[in-house]
Each structure stands twice: as structure tokens, then as C-alpha cells.
Amino acid sequence: MQLMRAFVLILSAAVSVLAQTTSNHPEQVRQIQNAPKVKAAFDYIDRYKQDILAEWIQITEVHAPSGHEQQRANYIEGLLRKYKLDSVRYDGVGNLIAVRKGTGGGPAVVFDAHLDTVFQPGLKIKATVRGGRVHAPGVGDDTRNIEALLATMRALDEANIQTKGDLIFVFTVEEETNFKGVKHFVQENKGKIDHYIALDGGYEGFTYAGIGINWYRHHFIGPGGHTRSRTPPYSASLPLARSISRIYELKVPTAPPSNLNIGMLGGSEVVNAKASDAWFTVDLRSTRNEIIASLEKQIAAILDEEAKRAGMRVKKELISTSPAAVIPGHRDSQLVKIAEAVHRALGFDPPITNTGSNNSSVALLAGISSISTGAGPCADAHALTENCEIEPLYRGIKKILLLEIALAGLE
Ligand SMILES: [Zn+2]
Numbered sequence: 001m002q003l004m005r006a007f008v009l010i011l012s013a014a015v016s017v018l019a020q021t022t023s024n025h026p027e028q029v030r031q032i033q034n035a036p037k038v039k040a041a042f043d044y045i046d047r048y049k050q051d052i053l054a055e056w057i058q059i060t061e062v063h064a065p066s067g068h069e070q071q072r073a074n075y076i077e078g079l080l081r082k083y084k085l086d087s088v089r090y091d092g093v094g095n096l097i098a099v100r101k102g103t104g105g106g107p108a109v110v111f112d113a114h115l116d117t118v119f120q121p122g123l124k125i126k127a128t129v130r131g132g133r134v135h136a137p138g139v140g141d142d143t144r145n146i147e148a149l150l151a152t153m154r155a156l157d158e159a160n161i162q163t164k165g166d167l168i169f170v171f172t173v174e175e176e177t178n179f180k181g182v183k184h185f186v187q188e189n190k191g192k193i194d195h196y197i198a199l200d201g202g203y204e205g206f207t208y209a210g211i212g213i214n215w216y217r218h219h220f221i222g223p224g225g226h227t228r229s230r231t232p233p234y235s236a237s238l239p240l241a242r243s244i245s246r247i248y249e250l251k252v253p254t255a256p257p258s259n260l261n262i263g264m265l266g267g268s269e270v271v272n273a274k275a276s277d278a279w280f281t282v283d284l285r286s287t288r289n290e291i292i293a294s295l296e297k298q299i300a301a302i303l304d305e306e307a308k309r310a311g312m313r314v315k316k317e318l319i320s321t322s323p324a325a326v327i328p329g330h331r332d333s334q335l336v337k338i339a340e341a342v343h344r345a346l347g348f349d350p351p352i353t354n355t356g357s358n359n360s361s362v363a364l365l366a367g368i369s370s371i372s373t374g375a376g377p378c379a380d381a382h383a384l385t386e387n388c389e390i391e392p393l394y395r396g397i398k399k400i401l402l403l404e405i406a407l408a409g410l411e
Contacts, residue, residue, distance in 0.1 A: 023334075029341040029406050038405060041159035045151060045397050052397070053134075053390060055079075056147040057127045060139045065123075066116040066177040069094060073115055076171055079150060084157045093184040096171040100153065106165025106409040107194035111400070112182065112359055113145035114175035114200060118382045135387040140378025144388055144396075145199035146171060148375035152401040164409035165194070175200070175359055182359040186366045195335045195370070195407050196363035198356075201381065202374030203396055205343065208336045209354035210325030210361030211257065212292050214284045217264075218243075218303055219315040224268070224276025232311065235274035237267045239306040244280060246302045250295060257355050258286035260295060281319070287354050289324050325364035326354070335369045335407070342403045346395060375400055 032038055045052070064072035073096045080088045086101040096115070117138035119125075127136035149169050156167075172181030186193075220243075222236040244262055252260045261283040267275030282299065286292045303314045330336060336352070343350035356372045363370035375396030378388035 025337045025341040026344065029338065029345045029402070032406050032410050033345050033402060035410060037159045037161050038402070038410070041155040041161060041401055042398050044155040044158045045394055045401070048151075048154075049394055052147060052151050052394070053129075055150065056139070056143060056393075057129075057134060057136070059146055060127050060134070060136045060143045061125050063119070063121075063123060063125050064115050064117055064138070065119055065121045066174050068121055069115040069173045073171060073173075076115075076146065076150070080153075083153050085153070091184060091188065093180055094173045095181045095185050097185075098153070098169040100156070100163075100167040100169070102163045102165040102167070102408055103411045104164065106163060107407065108166045108168060108192055109195045109197070109404065109407045110168045110170055110189075110193050110363075111149055111197045111199060111404065112170040112172050112185075113149055114142045114172045114181065114359065115146070116174055116176050117141065118176045119384075129390070132391060133387045133389055135385070137384050137386050140201075140376070140386055140388045141381040142175070142200050144376045144378060144393060145374055148199065148393070148397045148400050151397045152404055155397075155401055156404070161405065162411040163405060164411055165407070167404055167408050168193075172359060179359065179362050182362045186362055186368065190366050190368070193363070193368050196360065196368045197403065197407075198358050198360035198363070198370065198372040199374055199400065200358040200360075200372055201378075202372060203377045203392065204348050205351035205353065206339055206371045206373035207353050207356030207360065208330050208333075208371050209287060209327070209356065210322075210364055211285050211287050211355040211357050212289050212322065212324030213357060214282075214292055214296070214321045215319035216282045216284070217279050217317040217319055218282065218299075219277055219279040219317070220275075220303075220307060220310070220312050221315055222274070222276055222278075222310065222312040225274045227272045227274065229274065233274075234310060235267065236278035236310075236312055237275045239303075239310040239312055240265065240267070240278040240280060242309075243302050243306045246306070247282070247299055250298055252295065253286075253291060256287040256291065257353075258288070258291050258295075260284055287324050287326065292324075322357075322361065323365070325356075325361035327364055327367065327369065330364075330369065333369050335371060338406050339371050339373070339403060342399060342406055345402065346399045348399070373399075373403075
């Protein structure tokens with residue numbers, strides 16, 4: 001009996017390995033790409049380039065600072081109401097969710113783009129087109145991907161495409177600040193999602209894991225005093241300077257990808273006083289949590305030594321932490337294989353990296369298979385000079401469309 005069971009187990013394991021190794025994703029994707037209905041959907045994108053551009057600009061000009069996305073969400077909701085969707089609704093935190101149900105038997109596939117931008121409330125946004133590019137704050141991050149989702153929904157409708165699995169389109173709030181939107185959505189829908197695709201940045205390639213990011217503010221606390229007060233003790237800026245110099249001597253690995261940056265510092269409020277509180281920030285990143293932990297320990301040792309040497313103490317403030325979002329073996333998952341095949345089918349030679357830092361990380365941390373990619377090449381994200389190339393967006397939209405159909409399955 002035991003032996004029989006063991007045999008069956010081995011057999012079923014062998015069959016599932018076989019199924020994995022024999023599924024030919026490039027061939028499957030090519031077949032879908034060549035299906036007449038999919039060709040019709042691609043033609044729709046080519047025929048409506050001007051309308052897509054006009055709508056992209058309109059949405060860009062509806063300002064949506066992080067935490068104040070409602071006006072833009074309402075605008076998009078008005079468009080969604082005209083499509084063949086099974087439901088359009090808001091959830092408890094203001095994410096706008098549209099469901100296009102499949103015929104059954106396919107995976108549930110989520111595509112998200114975030115509504116919010118990093119720009120201040122009150123900013124008047126006016127897009128300009130010159131030299132084949134659109135210029136406007138937020139035009140790329142993440143409005144290009146909002147427009148890509150809307151264009152693919154219309155193309156699916158026009159070409160009468162039915163998928164097997166459900167397509168769930170989510171326009172999320174507060175990606176740029178605290179991931180409130182995606183956290184809420186994932187928490188509420190965990191267990192019902194098979195694939196999660198965050199559209200944010202990107203064009204040529206995609207990410208399949210998230211980099212860990214820890215932010216700290218370190219303080220040296222000393223007695224302070226007038227410039228002419230007896231020295232030592234010195235200004236707390238002295239152990240700070242010594243520490244920064246030593247921290248930059250630390251070996252930060254390049255493989256796996258890791259980074260260390262000291263970007264902000266401060267001390268006394270006036271020229272003629274010794275700092276009683278001198279501080280600096282550290283931005284520590286790695287795709288391996290062990291590396292972040294090790295660098296954190298080495299930095300703490302340096303700070304303690306330099307504080308002791310100057311007769312002062314240290315205070316550590318954690319600004320934010322988000323661990324590396326990694327699912328073991330995810331590089332070989334169905335989602336990643338299909339995404340790679342889709343990119344190649346549309347002529348991309350995709351860089352496939354594990355250094356994402358967007359909504360995708362939240363899904364991965366919840367154990368959901370997830371990637372992040374985007375629909376077009378842009379420049380100067382998070383700056384007032386932000387701009388995007390126009391023509392490549394249409395190819396990017398076809399990429400997203402093919403990804404939707406290939407993942408959910410063509411009926
Ligand atoms: Zn973004």
C-alpha cells in the first residue's frame with residue numbers, strides 16, 4: 001500500500017515536471033498572436049492612435065497627487081462605464097476596480113496601474129507635444145500605463161475577444177507614498193489572484209522580484225555649545241563626518257544587486273553653535289535581505305565606535321523598511337516564461353531583472369506570482385520635465401494586450 005502510494009506520487013511528480021518542460025510558451029504565444037481576433041485587436045490600436053494620444057493627454061491633465069486621486073478616478077470610471085465589463089466599482093480605500101469575466105477555467109489575472117503622481121496639489125498640468133514626445137508632469141508615471149489598460153480594454157471589446165480567465169483591472173491609489181492601495185487590494189483578494197502584473201515604468205523588459213529598501217536617520221547626540229566653548233567636546237558633526245567617510249569604505253556587493261546612499265544630513269541651526277544633534281540618512285537596498293542586515297550591523301558598529309571616540313551617543317530612527325520581495329524559483333514560473341515569450345513575440349530582447357520597487361513587491365510579499373513592466377519609454381520621472389516618446393507606446397499597448405490574452409487564455 002505504502003509502496004503503491006509512493007509510486008503514484010513519483011509518477012504524478014514526473015508527469016508534472018514533464019508538463020512543465022514540454023509546455024512551449026513561445027509557440028503558444030505565437031499561435032495567440034496569429035489568431036484572427038488578436039490581429040483585429042492589434043489593428044484597432046493602429047487605427048485609433050490619435051484617439052489614444054488624445055485620451056492619454058486628457059487623463060494626464062487631470063491632476064492626481066498621491067492621496068487625492070478621486071477626480072482622476074471618476075474621469076476613468078466614466079470611460080469604463082462604456083466598455084463591456086462585468087463590474088466597475090471602488091473599494092474601501094478608493095481603488096477603482098473593473099472586472100472583465102472570462103468564460104471559465106482560466107487563471108484570474110490582475111493588471112494594475114497607479115492613479116497617483118508625486119506632484120503637489122494645486123499644480124496646473126498642461127501637456128505639450130513636440131519632437132514626437134508628450135511633455136507633462138506625470139505623463140509617464142503612471143498615466144502611460146493607465147492609458148495602455150484603457151486602450152487594451154477597448155481593443156478586446158472591438159475584436160470580440162473572450163478570455164478563459166478573468167481579467168481584473170485595478171487603478172490603485174497612493175503607490176508613490178505608502179502602497180496603501182495595493183496593500184488593501186491584495187489583503188482583500190489574496191487567494192483569488194493567480195497572476196499580478198503591475199504596470200509601472202518599464203518598456204523593453206520586466207522585473208520578477210522586488211529589491212529590499214530600508215531608510216534610516218542616524219543621529220549623534222552631544223552637548224553642543226558656543227563655537228568658543230571649551231573643546232573637546234566638539235560639534236556632533238565630527239563623529240558624523242568620520243562615520244560617513246567610513247561607511248562609504250564598506251564593501252557593497254554588486255551581485256546580488258545592492259546599493260547604499262547617504263543623501264541628507266543636518267546639524268546645528270546656526271553657524272556659531274556646535275551641533276548637539278547631527279544627523280544623516282541612509283538608503284540601503286538589496287535583493288537579499290541578509291545583505292541589508294549585514295550592512296546595517298557594520299554601520300551600527302561604526303556609529304558606536306565614532307560616538308564613543310567623541311564622547312557622544314547615537315540614536316537610530318527607522319524611516320521605512322520594505323524587505324526584498326522574492327519567491328524562490330519565480331524566474332522559472334509560468335508568468336515569467338509567458339511574459340518573456342510575449343516580449344520576444346513583439347520584437348523586444350527583454351532585460352529580466354529582480355530589482356523592482358512598486359506595487360508588484362506587495363503582491364510578491366503576499367506570495368502572489370507577480371511581475372512589473374510598462375507600456376512605453378519615458379524620461380525624467382518625478383520631475384516637472386517628465387516626458388514620453390509617443391510612437392513606441394502603441395507597440396507597448398500591443399505587448400500589454402498580448403500579455404492579457406496569453407495569461408488569461410484565449411477562448
Ligand atoms: Zn510609478
